[in-house]
Ligand code: TSX
């Protein structure tokens with residue numbers, strides 16, 4: 001391989017000696033290489049090629065039924081002090097974990113090929129980008145990384161002989177004995193799975209799972225858990241946020257970054273199609289934002305990824321037409337159903353399906369009494385294929401962020417949109433983000449699941465220190481802090497109807513947000529923040545009954561006070577590491593509600 005990077009070569013040699021693969025292949029990043037890998041996987045039965053006429057250059061994979069999602073209870077932050085990982089992470093002693101995992105890694109690639117994937121998170125050469133190298137024995141990981149990141153020789157070139165890179169080691173944890181036949185989706189049992197982060201040395205070790213966030217180490221492991229540590233040390237931000245550009249009828253651009261817990265439709269919002277005349281929306285990213293203060297004092301964001309790794313079920317021409325069109329070809333599908341004409345299908349897709357092979361490989365009909373696609377089935381598709389991808393999505397300088405949006409899934413209490421009173425109040429809003437748990441017992445009412453900044457599973461250090469970092473960034477941004485908003489698309493009426501149509505109609509809320517950012521309109525101050533005055537939210541062409549709209553915008557002081565009790569209990573978990581400024585926000589909110 002054409003690299004003279006001694007530290008990289010030494011690391012690869014060291015891993016090879018430990019894992020003992022049959023062979024080593026460096027990934028160049030060409031389409032020929034991609035096709036060859038896919039061809040090999042079709043031959044071994046790991047992949048199914050989809051009907052070329054319906055979905056060219058696209059493939060279906062079925063995972064092992066036990067290896068279908070991120071494994072949070074097997075995800076570890078291995079730093080020196082337990083307190084630095086905080087109460088929301090699984091801490092483990094780095095030396096002890098390395099001993100355990102070294103034993104697992106020893107000989108773990110026997111009978112397999114070890115792939116070396118140099119990759120860039122962010123456009124190659126951007127000052128905001130970071131380089132990683134993933135070593136893996138999973139060809140499925142290689143092809144997914146080729147879509148999700150920039151890989152191969154051009155990355156090695158950018159790395160040079162002394163550049164910094166983040167070593168990411170991955171194995172499915174299933175060595176093959178001499179003559180042993182492989183399975184379609186090799187992986188290790190749950191108690192042997194480890195998704196390990198060593199933030200003190202920017203190192204990632206993953207063992208035992210081939211799935212998504214456990215195995216595509218550039219995404220959650222590097223771009224969020226390790227990057228959040230680097231960002232705090234270096235004074236930037238690594239956030240679980242979509243990035244979009246809104247363009248108003250006058251051609252003025254607004255850039256928004258938004259963080260939502262799972263099941264709020266983040267990818268749908270990232271590819272929003274505005275329903276209001278003259279407004280356009282473009283996608284820059286759907287999952288992760290890396291942001292840095294530039295020379296002009298403003299905050300600029302890049303999307304470190306190059307593709308979308310999205311939840312398939314529920315994605316349709318109704319909920320997200322731009323995502324559907326992104327998947328027209330050159331895509332990978334995992335745990336979706338296979339139709340009789342060689343295409344994919346999932347629950348919530350437009351149109352029914354009479355017969356399919358389900359995600360486990362079994363015969364399926366609607367009468368089978370089970371789902372055809374796994375609820376966490378995924379698509380992997382190049383971002384460049386999105387019809388509304390922003391022309392600046394790979395701009396190495398990033399885009400200037402005008403506003404942050406937080407949110408959650410709340411059928412009660414939280415109104416459609418509020419604007420933070422100031423930056424500190426906005427940090428409080430982000431820290432208090434919560435969704436109702438779907439599995440709440442009927443008699444206990446709705447239980448809240450807090451997911452601060454949608455970073456609960458992704459903050460690679462103590463969440464309380466993370467809040468302090470937000471305040472510190474706010475101080476540095478001064479007058480140039482983005483405005484902060486909180487939205488809730490999911491409020492229902494007392495008789496259980498959705499009060500807000502959601503989806504493309506959310507553009508009406510985004511319009512108000514842009515008008516507030518511009519300073520074009522005033523707002524009504526409420527105890528929980530600024531809200532649209534009567535008539536300010538553009539409802540032209542919608543027929544929402546006045547009573548419904550009033551309910552959607554209602555601020556119930558008692559209910560909000562109860563929420564604050566829950567919030568206070570939540571903060572107590574973090575002890576005296578909680579920034580005083582955050583506690584002050586809680587007290588201020590209480591006073592306003594009294
Ligand atoms: O993604 C969603 N968004 C954001 C879109 C940009 N979903 C799907 C959530 C699961 C991932 C939504 N669901 C949204 C929403 O704004 N709102 C709702 C609730 C809802 C569902 C259906 C209707 C209205 C609201 N209407 C009809 O079905 C006709």
Ligand code: MN
Nearest residue numbers: 240286287288
């Ligand atoms: Mn995500």
